[in-house]
Amino acid sequence: MRCPSLPLCGLLCVWLPLFYSRPVKIDKVKADTKNLTRTIIARIQEHQLFPLNLKINGLDFIPGEQPLESLDSMDETLQIFQRILPSLPSLPMENVPVAQIFNDIENLRSLIQTLGSHLGCTFHKSSNLDALGNLTELLTTSPYTTAVVALDRLQKCLHSIIKHLDHIQSC
């Protein structure tokens, strides 16, 4: 190792923002998480084409069917949606602020990670992320279905987050 101090410095730099930020009250983080989740739901609902009452096959890579009961699963699911959202064809939902929802999810993940760090959790990169493969190709096969289903399932996930957030005691 030519420069042994470099990784150490890097480590310190990574941790530096944590020391900088003020101690955050966990109740506030929870409240903010709920509010932000509701905001994202409201954003989707404002432009939702119609309620999806059908079961759609062949889009199993979009999460949302399983309840999110742990912080880790929440983070992982949101990561997948962060991958999916930018690839969504914009045609069926011109007015949906996808970029804003993407940012909101980013914030939501940060909040969930803050909650997790309070509980001593470590978060992993979603193993399903690699399995997603080339999303653009997948999503262009049936763009309309994908767009509607993705937003619908994201909404379900967000509802699930609100539902379970109060009861989460562990990672």
Next chain:
Amino acid sequence: ISVTHFLHYFFVFPDFIRMAVAHCMVHQIPASSFMLPCMSPNETSVIPLTAGVVASSPGLHGEHGTAETNSLVLAAEESFLCCLWSETHANCSLYTAGMETKKFTSSEVSSFAPQQTDLSWNIQCWTKGNLELFVCILKLSNKKSYLNGEFKINLLYVLSELSLEDISTGSLKGNFMVTPCNGNGSDKYECHIPSLKLNYTYITWLNIINGVTLLQSPLMSVRPINIVKPESPLNLRLEMTDKGQLKICWSSPVLTPYPLQYEVNQSQSSQWLQWKTSLIIGNKLVSSSYLVQVRCKSLHGPGFWSDWSTPYNLNTEDVMYFPPKILTSVGSNVSFHCLYNDKNKMILSKKIVWWLNLAEEIPERQYTLVNDRVSRVTLFNLNATKPRGKFFYNALYCCNQNRECHHRYAELYVVDVNINITCETDGYLTKMTCRWSANTNTLLVGSSLQLKYYRSSIYCSDFPSIPPKSEAKECHLERNHYYECTFQPIFLLSGYTMWIEIKHQLGTLESPPTCVIPADVVKPFPPSNVKAEITKNIGLLNVSWTNPAFPNSDLKFQIRYSVNREEILWEVLSVTIKVLDLCVIYIVQVRCSGLDGLGYWSDWSKPAYTTVQDIQAPLRGPEFWRVINEDPIRKQKNVTLVWKPLMKNYSLCSVCGYIVKQHTSENTTWTEYVTSGTTYTYPWMEDAHTVTILAVNSVGASSMNFNLTLSRQMSTVNIVQSLNAYPVNSSCVILTWTLSPQMYVITSFVIEWKNLNEEEQMKWIRVAPNISKYYIYDLFILIEKYQFSLYPIFPEGVGNPKTTDEFIKDRSEKQNDASLHVILPIVISSFILLLGSLLISQQRMKKLFWEDVPNPKNCSWAQGVNFQKPETFEHLFIKHPEAISFGPLLEPEIVLEDISVAKALKSEDKQDLLAVDSMFTTIQDSEHDSACSSSHFSNSLSESSHDDKVSEGTMRQSNIKYATIISNCKLSGLYEEQKNLSGSFSGCFLGEDSLVTDPFSRSWEVGNQAFLILPDQHPSQVSKTISLSVVSSEGFSEPSDHDDTFSDADSPERSLYYLGLTSIKKNENDIFLTENSRVMCHLHTNGLFKDMEFLRDTSSNLNPFIKNSLKYENSVKTFVPYMPQFQATTIKLQETTETKT
């Protein structure tokens, strides 16, 4: 490199030549100049070309061989062959345009001889310091004489991302680009390759055309990064270290992709190599000047030396400041160093004194002796520099202890960088707009401002600081001198740390950073679908709305509401609203904000309006009384029920009719619905029956009602023993009574009174049963005869009334008659005297108080004001306690005046009518002070006796008014000219007129066709009215508490106003003008009800009246509930008119 060199290589190292022949060479362009010799086509054409397969193999240092199979192509006969060589190798390969190789065997190469080279070029190529341009300079160093004329040179190049090893010449085929080289006419050519990609490999070669002869160079390769010639170092300057040592400093050129080494050259021939951008030269000042230059080059790897920088003259001056200029922000601390050389004699640092702006000596404790020659001063907590004319800096002087200073100074610029950044997130939570303004007055000229920010993943730190990494945000200057920057999309919960960077050539300053979380600065959209209504029965203002879609956190709301009128006075509430007046239109708006108090209030929502509707059934029925008339023809008694319209506080919000319910002793009941009017007549058939009147609106009928039993048997019961009436003043009479012992229960009394001299209707009031004295407030003309009756009301019926005669004593009347002829001249003369005195006093008062204060003696409100000592305004309004006591003393005068004027008027009736005609186009003046008309009384009176003045209709307002009264002997009215307002302070008439309260009078300002008639004036009593005015002027006007009574709209004792409007055009020639259509005002004090209303054309004029009334809230309060009564009075009026005609 010379030709001899070339030969040396070729002949001394045959091995190398063989190798060179075997490989197709690509020569790397060195970071130095090199030669390109060329031979004539005659020689090259004889050179047999060989073909062969040559594997790519490492060649000599810096070379790579490439070859092509089956690339045997004849060299162009006319082509020159050019070779490249340097100190170590040579390359004579040649390519066709199709990138096919021509090359030479070693033996053939050996046939080169120095003399064979016909042409030789000296070439230097480099990358410019801006890293965007590749430049090659070709200089013709040697040519044979037969090569004449201009050369045309093209640089051909192919760009490849691959390294040289991976490039095949085949891949270059057809991809090359051509850039022409410009000659300046002196055998020097310059070729440029623009838009360089620094780390790509460029394969280049040159085509040189001379006439028809083509010369071609071998392939050359270069990576532009390897031959960079940096820009010269910048900003060479002299600085001082903390230890007081001088050092030369410079800045590296802006665009350098790698670390640089520097060479410093002093004119005294010393040179140093440096890798820092400064060089300490010690603290020894050199008396003579010398120049310093710096150049730079890549520290590692190849490259060119830059040009030398501009020379810096280290010319020592008498005084040197380090630094010579400082730009800093408010509140910071700065230090300056000073070297002081006074006439070649160095001043010791301990003898140096610092001065600021040549005015303020800096305290010694702020000095530091760095060494024996260098002094340092530190300035703490700096304030912003106040510009003094063109000088935007503080001048700092380094002086000798003996107060001698050199003229040179250091400049200190202190700038206020406290720039407040405020942000606002929109209602969709997708956009954050930040605004900031910079005070251009305090900023230095040439400063540029930029908002910089850093986003943390979530939340803000407690103490925002400027992080090393930041992004710039583009902001636009808005019209209001604010810069506006927009973030969209946003991270709602991220902390945006923002600050303003102020760049100036003297340095860069930063404003204190501020951290904003977009979610904390939300300005929500206002609530939508706002609806407002007054609830039925409960009578609360109910406001409902829909929340905005965002934010989803809890919201708090503010509601503001106001009565909907021109001037909206908002009430802002956050809770349930209990409104005072339920029967007006309210305008309501709502706004919201985050419950946590963060963020902003939204804008107010669109306004919602309530509608006026009935809230409740009337609370009680009207008070009523009966009038019994005998019909001698049918020999039956007719009962006329008269009732007072229901007060507004008893009817929410309207009364649309009345139900008269009769209940006989035989237990039969019948009802009659009266939609308009307040009277109802029916024949008295039964001996005893009970009448109830219910008020009805759209909600229902009143539940609490007055009953009145009419019984023939009970009407004989006489329990009132005595009844006496005592006049107090013109507006109040005291009635006292005594009762005889009796067994009946009295539920109430009804007092009736009537002016016997006028054909006016009786007035009545219901009073409580347990009193024996009652103050009747009405307009009583003290010289008239009034009859008072007191009816005891029993549950079984109305008892026999006790009636008293007029309260005016006979004595007064007799005096009047007797002294009429005797006193008339005296009265006239006394009037003239009085007029004179009043005129004089009026003129005096005018000067003092004309505009603001009326004649105090004539104004009811100003009674008792001591105008003799008007030191202050407050003093004027102190009520004189003895004011009322003047009354009795003046009583005889009343009578006298009465008589005299009455006579005069009778003789002038005809002429006065003309005056009335002329004034029919005028309306009642609304702005007159009700109490002050009598201030012009004497004036008016005198004028009234002159016909011509009266008929002109152009006299002063008071005069007109008075003339009108006189002329209206038959018209029962009072007219005033409204337009004649200027200069006249008080234009209202005593008594009736005085009751026109301000809100009411607003309703009169509806046009020039409105009239105010005071019908109480009987024609034959006009002269008495005038007398009354005199009385008033002497302090007998109505009690001062009347104003209070009338201003209180909700008081049950307030006056009732009846108004109507109509066109008068057709009336101009009518002798009975006053009875024609016009506004009629019936004014009544102290809750007494006058029922002598006259109104015509109500059907056509009622609506405009209502409209106009609605314009003024106060008027509406008074009039709306009583509308139905107009129709009834109309009928009555018509009847009256008929009888009169």
